[in-house]
Amino acid sequence: MAAEKGRRGSALFTGYRSLGVYSNHIPHVVRYHKKHKQFYLVTSVGNSFLTYNVNKLGQVAVSNALPESISCLAADRMLVFASHGNILTAFARNKEVVHKYKGHEAEIHLVQTFGDHVISIDTNNVLIIWDIKSEEEYLQLVFDKNSFAVSAIMHPSTYLNKILLGSHQGGLQLWNVKTNKLLFTFPGWKSGVTVLQQAPALDVVAVGLTCGKIVLHNIKFDETLMSFQQDWGPITSISFRTDGHPIMAAGSPVGHVGLWDLEERKLMNQMRDAHATAIAGLTFVHGEPLLITNGADNAIRVWIFDGPGGQGRLLRFRVGHSAPPTFIRHHGHDGKQILSAGQDGTLHSFSTVHDRHSKSLGHGSVDKAKAKKMGLRCLSLRLPPIVCFASEVARQNDWDGIIACHQNFLSCTTWNYVRSTMGAHKLKPAGLHYNAALGTHATAVSISSCGNFVLIGLSRGDVDMYNIQSGIHRGHYGKERAHDGSVRGLVVDGLNELTITAGSDKLIKFWKFKTKDLILTTSLNAPPTSVLLHRESGMLAVALDDFGINVLDAETRKVVRKFPGHNGKINDMTFSPDGRWLLTASMDCTVKVWDLPSGCLIDCFLLDSAVVSLSMSPTGDFLSTAHVDDLGIYLWSNKSLFSMVSLRALPANFQPVAVMLPGMTDEVEDEDTASELEESQEDMVVYESPEQLGEQLVTLSLLPESRWKNLLNLDVIKRRNKPKEPPKVPKAAPFFIPTLPGLVPRFAVNDQEDATQSKIVNLGVLAQKSVFFSQLEEAIESQNYNIPLGTIKELGPSAVDTELRNLAPEGGGSVEVMQSFLKMIKRMLDTKRDFEMAQAYLALFLKLHLRFISSEPELIEEISSLSSCLDETWLQLQTLFNQSLCVLNYMKSALL
Structure with a gap:
C-alpha cells in the first residue's frame, strides 16, 4: 500500500518567532533615521537580519528571509543591502526586498554604498558598481588576484567619485569610478589590509593590517601620521569617537578592544573580554560617547564612556547562547x-x-x-x-x-x-x-x-x-x-x-x-530513555530506547497507552497544560502530537534539523523548540486557540511534509506546490454542528436571557420604573435670544407660556394589523410557522408582550389567530428547537388570555394537545437529567 500523501505543515502549530539570536560573525551596520531622529543598529542572523534602536536596544524589525545565509551587510539612509551567494539584495523598511542585483559569478564578500550607487566585490576580484534604482550595472573592474586581491573598500569623505581599495598584498589603490581611472597606488606596509576606516580629520584614513598594526595615513600627501601596534592579532574593526575626544577603538580576534589616545599617541585603555569571540563590528555612535560591538558569540553590547580614565562600562546588551x-x-x-x-x-x-x-x-x-x-x-x-x-x-x-x-x-x-x-x-x-x-x-x-x-x-x-x-x-x-x-x-x-x-x-x-x-x-520491554510526569493528571510518559513511548497512570501504576513512537532516538517530550496531548521530538527530525484520550497520532511535521528539546507553555499558547547546531529557540503558535482545527487520527504510513522554522520564508514557488497547498486545505475536514444533535435532546435559541426571562414580570418592572412626576418639557429658546439695553448685557425672558399642544393621540395607526399578526394568519393555510417565529424572535420583551395582547379579540385579534399561535408553539416543541423561548412565550400567553381560552372550545382542544406534547418532551429531559445526576453522585462517592 502506498503511503498516504502528507499534509502540508502542521495542523496544530504555526511558526511565530525566534528567541535568543542576536548576532553572528558579520559586522553590524549603524544607520541614522532623520525623521525619527535616532540611530538604528542592523545585525545579521543567518538568512535574515534584525533591526534594533540604539536608545533601548529593542528589536523593531525582522527582515524577510533570504534563500542563503547573508555574507555581507551595508546600508544607506533609505535601504539596507545584504548579499547572499552571488546576489546582492536591497531591503526597504528593514523588511521587504525591493531590488536584486545579479551579475557576479562568485560569492560577494564586500559591499559599499556610494550615493545613488552601491559597490559589490566578489571572491573572484570582480568589482561592480550598480545603479540602485534601475538595478543596472554602471561599471565593472577586474583585478588580478596575484597582484591586488581586494580585501577592504572605503569611500573617503569629500572625495567625489572616488573609492579607496585595500588588498591582501598590503597595497592601496585610489580610483575615480566616474572616469574609470586609477589615480594613485600606495605601496602599503608589507602586510595585508583588513580594515579601512575614515578618520574625523579630512584626508586621513585608518588602515588595519593583519600583523596587528594600525596606520593613520594621509592619502592626499601619501604621508603616515602615526601608527600603533596591537598584540592580539589582526585588526578586525576600527572606529573613532566624534564627541570631542580624540579616541580610536580597534577590535581583535580574541575579543579584546584597544582604546588609543590620538593626541598622546599611546594606548589609553583596554577592554578585555568584551566578547568571547572575535570582534566582528565596532562603531562609535556619531556625537555620543557610545560604542557598539558585536561578535560571533551571539552578543550585542553598547558601552558608554562616562567615567574617569576613558574606561567604557557596559550600558546595554543582548546576549544569547554562543553554542547551541x-x-x-x-x-x-x-x-x-x-x-x-x-x-x-x-x-x-x-x-x-x-x-x-x-x-x-x-x-x-x-x-x-x-x-x-x-x-x-x-x-x-x-x-x-x-x-x-x-x-x-x-x-x-x-x-x-x-x-x-x-x-x-x-x-x-x-x-x-x-x-x-x-x-x-x-x-x-x-x-x-x-x-x-x-x-x-x-x-x-x-x-x-x-x-x-x-x-x-x-x-x-x-x-x-x-x-x-x-x-x-x-x-x-x-x-x-x-x-x-x-x-x-x-x-x-x-x-x-x-x-x-x-x-x-x-x-x-x-x-x-x-x-x-x-x-x-x-x-518495560526496553530500557527507558527519559520520563516526564504531568503532575495535574498523574500521567507519566516514558520514552524507550526502541523509539517507542509508554504512558503510565501514576495512580493505578499501570500502562494505559502505548505509542509506536519514532524512527530515531526520542530527544525530549512535553505535555500540553491540560494533559490531553503528548508532544515528542526525535532524531528523525519529526515532532509528533499524540492524543491521550483517543490514543491516536493527531499531528506530525518534519523539520530541517532535529529538535533536541521542546517545551509547551503552561498557558498552552506557544510551543518552544531548540534544534541541533542552532543558537535560537523557536516559538510555534498553537492554532487551536484562535482558529478552527480539525483533529483526526493520522494513518500509520503518514508521510509528514517539511516545515520551515519561524522567521524563514515559506512562499509558494511553483504551480505544483500551490496545487499541493490547495489539496491539503481541502483535506482538512471542518466540523459543522447540525441544527439538532439527537432525538431526545433539545436545542436552545442562544438569545440573551433579557429577551425572554422577564416576560412574566413586565408589569412589575413597569410599575417600578414609572416616574413619580410627569416629565416637564423645557422651554424652547429662540434662535436669537433678545437682550435688554444697559451697560451689563442681560437676556430678555419671555414670561408668556407656550401654547399647550393637543394631547389627543391618533389611533389610526394602531388599528392596522402588525407583521407578526399577518404572518400568523397566513400560517393557518400554509402551515409554515418558521416565518412568524423568526419575526417574534427579533422583538424585545415589551414588543412581544404587545403582540401577544393583540391576539385576543378585544385587542383586534381573533380565535383563529390565537389557535395559530398555539400551533406555532407546538411546532417548536415537536422540533425541540428554541426550547426556552417556547416555554416563555406559552407562559406569557396563558397569563394574558387564560380566562378567554377557558371559554372557547377550539382553544381548549388545542391547549390539551399542546399539554400532552409538553409533558412528553419534559419527561425525556427529566430522564436524561436523572441519569446524569446518578453518574455524578457515583463519581463523587468513588472519590470520597
Missing part, C-alpha cells in the same frame, strides 16, 4: 520565561514578551569566588555544560529554585533565578565510593513542587534526596541502590507523596516520597 542550547523548559506559570542551557556552559532565561526581560544566569564554576577573582577567561574553573535541570517558582524568592545536572560530572549545582547567579550548594553524596574517578556522574534531577527538596539520580543507580535550602542530605532510595543500572529519569508528584524512578535495567519503580519505601516495580 541543549535543554529548555518554561519557568513559572505564566509562560513568559524560558530557561535554556547550552553547550557553552551558560544558563539563560529568555522572555517571550520583550528582550529586555531576558537575562543570563552565567557559567557554572567549581569555585565561584576564585573564578570571580581570576576573571572571565578562567576556563579551568568552569563546570561542564548543563545537560538537564529542573526549576520551581514556589520558594525562589527565599532560596535557590533551580537544580542542574552537568555533563559527566558528579556534583549538581543549584541556581538562583531572582539573583541570576549560581547558588551556594554543590550537591553530591558523601563517601569515598562516590569518587568521580570511578566514572560515577549525575544523570537525572528533579525538584518538588513545594521548592524544598531535590532528587538526584546517578549513573551507578543511586537516587538521593537533598534539602535545597541547606544542602543537607535527606535520604537515599533503596537499600544500596535504587536501580541496578543508570538512572534515566526521576520525578516527584505534585503532593510530595510519590517518587517515580526509571533505570536502564528496564524497570520503573514507585517509591513513597517521605519514607523512601518501595511501593511497586513495573518492567
Whole structure:
C-alpha cells in the first residue's frame, strides 16, 4: 500500500518567532533615521537580519528571509543591502526586498554604498558598481588576484567619485569610478589590509593590517601620521569617537578592544573580554560617547564612556547562547520565561514578551569566588555544560529554585533565578565510593513542587534526596541502590507523596516520597530513555530506547497507552497544560502530537534539523523548540486557540511534509506546490454542528436571557420604573435670544407660556394589523410557522408582550389567530428547537388570555394537545437529567 500523501505543515502549530539570536560573525551596520531622529543598529542572523534602536536596544524589525545565509551587510539612509551567494539584495523598511542585483559569478564578500550607487566585490576580484534604482550595472573592474586581491573598500569623505581599495598584498589603490581611472597606488606596509576606516580629520584614513598594526595615513600627501601596534592579532574593526575626544577603538580576534589616545599617541585603555569571540563590528555612535560591538558569540553590547580614565562600562546588551542550547523548559506559570542551557556552559532565561526581560544566569564554576577573582577567561574553573535541570517558582524568592545536572560530572549545582547567579550548594553524596574517578556522574534531577527538596539520580543507580535550602542530605532510595543500572529519569508528584524512578535495567519503580519505601516495580520491554510526569493528571510518559513511548497512570501504576513512537532516538517530550496531548521530538527530525484520550497520532511535521528539546507553555499558547547546531529557540503558535482545527487520527504510513522554522520564508514557488497547498486545505475536514444533535435532546435559541426571562414580570418592572412626576418639557429658546439695553448685557425672558399642544393621540395607526399578526394568519393555510417565529424572535420583551395582547379579540385579534399561535408553539416543541423561548412565550400567553381560552372550545382542544406534547418532551429531559445526576453522585462517592 502506498503511503498516504502528507499534509502540508502542521495542523496544530504555526511558526511565530525566534528567541535568543542576536548576532553572528558579520559586522553590524549603524544607520541614522532623520525623521525619527535616532540611530538604528542592523545585525545579521543567518538568512535574515534584525533591526534594533540604539536608545533601548529593542528589536523593531525582522527582515524577510533570504534563500542563503547573508555574507555581507551595508546600508544607506533609505535601504539596507545584504548579499547572499552571488546576489546582492536591497531591503526597504528593514523588511521587504525591493531590488536584486545579479551579475557576479562568485560569492560577494564586500559591499559599499556610494550615493545613488552601491559597490559589490566578489571572491573572484570582480568589482561592480550598480545603479540602485534601475538595478543596472554602471561599471565593472577586474583585478588580478596575484597582484591586488581586494580585501577592504572605503569611500573617503569629500572625495567625489572616488573609492579607496585595500588588498591582501598590503597595497592601496585610489580610483575615480566616474572616469574609470586609477589615480594613485600606495605601496602599503608589507602586510595585508583588513580594515579601512575614515578618520574625523579630512584626508586621513585608518588602515588595519593583519600583523596587528594600525596606520593613520594621509592619502592626499601619501604621508603616515602615526601608527600603533596591537598584540592580539589582526585588526578586525576600527572606529573613532566624534564627541570631542580624540579616541580610536580597534577590535581583535580574541575579543579584546584597544582604546588609543590620538593626541598622546599611546594606548589609553583596554577592554578585555568584551566578547568571547572575535570582534566582528565596532562603531562609535556619531556625537555620543557610545560604542557598539558585536561578535560571533551571539552578543550585542553598547558601552558608554562616562567615567574617569576613558574606561567604557557596559550600558546595554543582548546576549544569547554562543553554542547551541541543549535543554529548555518554561519557568513559572505564566509562560513568559524560558530557561535554556547550552553547550557553552551558560544558563539563560529568555522572555517571550520583550528582550529586555531576558537575562543570563552565567557559567557554572567549581569555585565561584576564585573564578570571580581570576576573571572571565578562567576556563579551568568552569563546570561542564548543563545537560538537564529542573526549576520551581514556589520558594525562589527565599532560596535557590533551580537544580542542574552537568555533563559527566558528579556534583549538581543549584541556581538562583531572582539573583541570576549560581547558588551556594554543590550537591553530591558523601563517601569515598562516590569518587568521580570511578566514572560515577549525575544523570537525572528533579525538584518538588513545594521548592524544598531535590532528587538526584546517578549513573551507578543511586537516587538521593537533598534539602535545597541547606544542602543537607535527606535520604537515599533503596537499600544500596535504587536501580541496578543508570538512572534515566526521576520525578516527584505534585503532593510530595510519590517518587517515580526509571533505570536502564528496564524497570520503573514507585517509591513513597517521605519514607523512601518501595511501593511497586513495573518492567518495560526496553530500557527507558527519559520520563516526564504531568503532575495535574498523574500521567507519566516514558520514552524507550526502541523509539517507542509508554504512558503510565501514576495512580493505578499501570500502562494505559502505548505509542509506536519514532524512527530515531526520542530527544525530549512535553505535555500540553491540560494533559490531553503528548508532544515528542526525535532524531528523525519529526515532532509528533499524540492524543491521550483517543490514543491516536493527531499531528506530525518534519523539520530541517532535529529538535533536541521542546517545551509547551503552561498557558498552552506557544510551543518552544531548540534544534541541533542552532543558537535560537523557536516559538510555534498553537492554532487551536484562535482558529478552527480539525483533529483526526493520522494513518500509520503518514508521510509528514517539511516545515520551515519561524522567521524563514515559506512562499509558494511553483504551480505544483500551490496545487499541493490547495489539496491539503481541502483535506482538512471542518466540523459543522447540525441544527439538532439527537432525538431526545433539545436545542436552545442562544438569545440573551433579557429577551425572554422577564416576560412574566413586565408589569412589575413597569410599575417600578414609572416616574413619580410627569416629565416637564423645557422651554424652547429662540434662535436669537433678545437682550435688554444697559451697560451689563442681560437676556430678555419671555414670561408668556407656550401654547399647550393637543394631547389627543391618533389611533389610526394602531388599528392596522402588525407583521407578526399577518404572518400568523397566513400560517393557518400554509402551515409554515418558521416565518412568524423568526419575526417574534427579533422583538424585545415589551414588543412581544404587545403582540401577544393583540391576539385576543378585544385587542383586534381573533380565535383563529390565537389557535395559530398555539400551533406555532407546538411546532417548536415537536422540533425541540428554541426550547426556552417556547416555554416563555406559552407562559406569557396563558397569563394574558387564560380566562378567554377557558371559554372557547377550539382553544381548549388545542391547549390539551399542546399539554400532552409538553409533558412528553419534559419527561425525556427529566430522564436524561436523572441519569446524569446518578453518574455524578457515583463519581463523587468513588472519590470520597
